[in-house]
Amino acid sequence: MTTLVTGATGNTGRHVVAELVRRGEAVRALTRHPDAAAALLPPEAAVVPGTHTDITTLDGALDGVDRLHLTATAGLVETGPELVRRAVAAGVRRITVLWGGYVGPVEQAVAESGVEWTRLEPQEFMSNALTWVDSVRAEGVVREPFDLPSAVVHEGDIGAVAAVALLEEGHVGRAYNLTGPEALTTAQRVAMLSAVLGRPVELVRITREQAVARLVADGVSRADAEYVIGWHADPPPEASTPVDTVARVLGRPARSFADWLAEHADRFDVPRLAS
Known part of the structure; x- marks a missing residue:
């Protein structure tokens, strides 16, 4: 199975990519800065130019993707629900969403998408x-x-929790304060x-x-x-x-x-x- 990570060269996205690769997963890394990817991402990740805030760049990136890590940035307030709809239509069956500080249109669209989801609230x-x-x-x-x-x-703990939620059972429908x-x-x-x-x-x-x-x-x-x-x-x-969510999900201290x-x-x- 393949996971698409949006914002893959960002503060948390790069850690999601690294953890998935470490676990031997196929990763497609979506970034608006592909030139920077070589220095920030493991070579096993397939880098795809684009940004989740411009959904016209996503159709090809979603082909064959089963899982999606989505960062709810300010630019997604208007287009986020359509992005989620396209992802589900393309065959995505599990989504982790890194919230933007509150449950907004993107987070709500993920929760109502009908697919398995986990919300990360660092x-x-x-x-x-x-x-x-x-x-x-x-x-x-x-x-x-x-x-x-x-x-x-x-931020590495956030990425590790995202990877666990994407790959393992027991995290569906959860909102994790981190x-x-x-x-x-x-x-x-x-x-x-x-x-x-x-x-x-x-x-x-x-x-x-x-x-x-x-x-x-x-x-x-x-x-x-x-x-x-x-x-x-x-x-x-x-x-x-402080809460112990990271320790409970990862089985090690934060x-x-x-x-x-x-x-x-x-x-x-x-x-x-x-x-």
Whole structure:
């Protein structure tokens, strides 16, 4: 059987692909950045140019696909239900959907599709810390508007849970809240990063409007930027409450932020000039 993974070179999509390949599954990796795929995806994955936000690129990609991993991005609000309909018509029989932070049109369409489905509801990604790379390397600072606890989840654990739900029984019709093993404030995560790097890293508080403007400058729509920053300003209780879903599904502990830092600390290091 073949699984189509949308957003395959994204934060979580690449981990879904890697886990499926590790398990010996046939994977079709849909990405709008096929040139980047070689560096991000295992060579066994069949890379298909395209994006799930443009359903005209999907018909060929869906041929012969039995399972689908779908990321509910903002661009799918209008076209998502049609995408799900086409997937089911093409023969897809099991879908995992990574939610967009709430149960919207895409998530609802998957639940009403008539096929087997699992919804993944992760809280804040550990990889959000990668937005700190430039300021940490250049100035030794992290600029954020809030310092609230967050049960950040490793994106690799999200990918692993998706793979289990796609391949194994017992997960149909489930909505899985996914967190890491502990809730950490922004200041605590910055302090952990500083300790790993062996040099001071300071948390500098910025205003909510400055945070919104920063996202807009990075190409995020004003509405989406307001939504993201508003979520961080007043997160739901689930965002700061660790749960054991990852451990129950995977049969191992969820990876910690310390684990994530060990994997990514080199990206925060200041490049050294050759002598």
